[in-house]
């Protein structure tokens with residue numbers, strides 16, 4: 001157990017997270033995972049606090065997961081959707097955020113299609129001296145810190161359910177397959193997996209997995225087979241068609257033929273390999289349905305389930321941080 005104390009007000013990126021900070025998140029998530037197994041899976045920890053969800057982009061998992069996490073901690077939640085908001089009347093994003101702050105919001109959970117929006121709102125909150133914490137729930141192609149933290153928790157709890165730690169992944173081969181270049185999930189996962197000392201391999205077509213990503217300390221493969229060879233964990237990523245403004249692929253069928261994950265291809269991996277996908281998945285494109293639904297192989301439901309405990313941990317840590325400034 002680490003003796004450090006959490007000091008961050010915002011969670012915007014994993015780029016500069018220290019190993020002990022990952023360990024605090026993992027250990028706090030394990031405690032909340034235990035709470036979620038109780039007959040009454042709720043604690044009064046954030047009673048009276050307000051968590052506002054500002055989702056400028058569509059979301060099923062992340063939004064519901066944060067909402068449930070906040071409710072399990074007994075916080076009150078506010079929900080903002082651009083379609084039904086005053087944004088349509090010309091209000092700026094910052095003014096929308098300020099309106100929610102004026103309702104004594106303590107934490108803002110922000111998803112936006114443009115990279116950097118959560119950072120901008122966090123800066124404004126700091127400038128105004130609000131003491132409000134901002135969580136990046138996915139900004140453009142940049143980062144998705146809580147997705148990577150729940151992926152990390154899912155990986156680290158495979159061997160040690162009760163006391164997951166970052167060192168548990170040392171030397172494990174983790175292969176990420178798909179549309180890396182447009183993926184905020186890949187970026188955040190590379191930060192956390194590097195901190196954990198995992199061996200990271202990226203696979204996909206050259207248009208979606210540029211060689212220059214190797215400068216991040218990962219190995220890039222344009223052929224799937226060597227990337228899968230002896231892997232302990234394989235993570236499939238969705239083709240982010242909404243972010244492809246050029247022709248990156250000849251066709252989905254061809255993509256599946258070259259890079260689609262199948263049961264046969266996974267035999268190249270370590271025996272007992274586990275499969276992850278952040279969702280939403282395109283069945284028959286990045287992976288076949290039978291492997292996605294195989295409970296011996298797929299960690300997809302565990303990822304979703306763990307997401308609530310990990311987001312409870314993040315909400316709790318940011319709201320109880322000892323900030324000295």
Ligand code: NCD
Nearest residue numbers: 061062138144238278279280
């Ligand atoms: C991801 C996202 O939105 O970045 N999904 C998620 O949050 N679970 C990945 C994706 O959209 O493909």
